Amino acid sequence: MIEGFTAGLAAFSSWQVVAGLFAGVFVGYLVGALPGLSAGVGMALLIPFTFGLDPVVSVVMLIAVYMASEYSGAIPAILVNTPGEPSAAITALDGYPMRRRGEAGHALTLSILGSAFGSVLSTILLIFSVSWMTKFALAFGPAEYFALAVLGLSLISTLSGNSIIRGFIALLFGLLLTTIGTDPVDGLPRFVFDDGFLSGVPFVSALIGLFALSEVLRMLETTDEPATPMRDIPGVSGQLGLMKPHMGNMVRSTFIGYIVGVIPGAGATIASIVAYTVQKRLSKNPDSFGSGNPEGVVAAETSNNACMPGALAPMLALGIPGKASTAVLIGALAIHGVAPGPLIFSQHPEIPYSIYISLLVGMPFMVLLGLYGTRLWVRLTQIPRGVIAAIVCAVCLLGTFSESKDIFSIWVAIGFGIVGYGLSKVHIEPAPIILALVLGYMMESNFRRALVMSGDEMTVFVSQPISAVCLAISLVVFVLPLIQTVRRRRRTSVEAAGYPSKAV
């Protein structure tokens, strides 16, 4: 670990890495403060700018965007009741009533210091848990990797969105798309209806299309909506003493955020909801939650920022993206020829340790920008939506073209953008498709390698304890919600028929 940190610190001695960190935090604030743009969209848009950069600079920039956008979503949530990030909606529950009471400065200070605490403590948890997970993962063979991919995908499909069947369909659609291109074992071209697909569906184009271009089309629906007026902008100050009464809340919310972050599919919004609910139950004033209780702001912000390092744990140790933002990171690293997983610590130690260092070093800069840049971030929310939509669209097209210098990739991005927009109208979210695009190759290649190595013995997946446990959990994850849905429907129909239902 010491050697790894030395390699990471050596990378940080370069001015490009430090500049990348600062630029990333700044862009992250910008993305987070603008409603409609999420961390994943911001990171996808930034990828084209990182092609020509060193892999460490590239990953540090993207991590800084991820970290800063998770926090800055709270600024418009507190000040104008418009969450910049979905997870900040929970922050708005108490942050906005505090602002209406004239306590906006207090709410902003609590939110940024809570975020900083959650992020730093969670990064420390990440450093220790990843080294443990990596040792464990080094013993994995193809069967275990296949089972792990199945487990990750099963959690993602059931946790994303309200409908299991829609999550499942999105996942299968994404997995099927990964079979386009050259077969991973035999080298046979499959479903290649254009030469551009020989090496598979271009990931960056698909990512930009599904995430960002589809969002542009959604933005075009609302470009006539006026920006929320902001009459006065409060001053904030970094009074650390304000956090003293919230220490227990912050530690608890950090652990909740970290654990939720590690689970594939469960994102910052779920972390915020869980931490907020737990804090409400433990609070001496539970009734004041939702009407401006500072404990709610601290719980929501601490947990959603602690969630981010948690999401990096399975990505770094196992190469499994738990959510769309980490899938974007894996895609960015793949462009530079770096594959996350246990071997990254021996082959490219500067990458994971640069991530740790950027999370820790970037935090003071993020706090300063948050505390003293409020005026700027709030002004951003006043930019006409039409300008944001058009510029984001132009960056998408520029980014896709600059990656391959080929117009074909623009066609792919546009195709995915239109499909993503259409699917979102039937409540099929793009995130499982993106995650499947990353995990599909790993899943198929390990499945087939395991069979080749075992002489076509299907029992190889259940005879190894780790893969057997992973597959059993996947089965439970799939079946349990279905049983709950059937029970709920039965109860509803019994109640609708006028019979009292059994207490559960």
Added chain:
Amino acid sequence: MSMNLADDRTHENTLPPATEVTIRSELGDIVAGLGLAGVAVWFLVEASALPDYSGTAIGAADFPKGLAILLLLGSLGLLGGAVWRLATGQAGESSTIRRPLHVLIGVLLLVAFPLMMSYAGYYLAMGIFLTALLYIAGITRPLLVFGCVAGFLLFTKIIFEMILQTPLS
């Protein structure tokens, strides 16, 4: 499907007033179900035509075949659920597309961009595309449009061509 004419709240835009298209979720599910089932069938047919050189139990065609069958089942489930809701008169959530004309023009502009780029090159195509998209998005003040377009093209030139040395033309 229903269409409601509503007042356009855009002060600058001279396009027709904003409309809303509300689609019943069942109809959306039927369209999506059919489309995805079509994709699954295409993969199944193409996979059946793939040769098997592997000599193992699971060849190049088998994995996509399995996925295509599962996707077919899933999309038929979506389709069946929608038909059942229609038949039993159960109303599901509806989906709304606001300003469909603007969205449609946006899609057409997107499709036109790569075609334009093949003939006119990056800078001219992007200039025309961005101007038109800004107009569609309700930004019609000439100075603001010019500022956005010129600013973006300058940004492209400096960041991509000069700093990152990525040729665009």
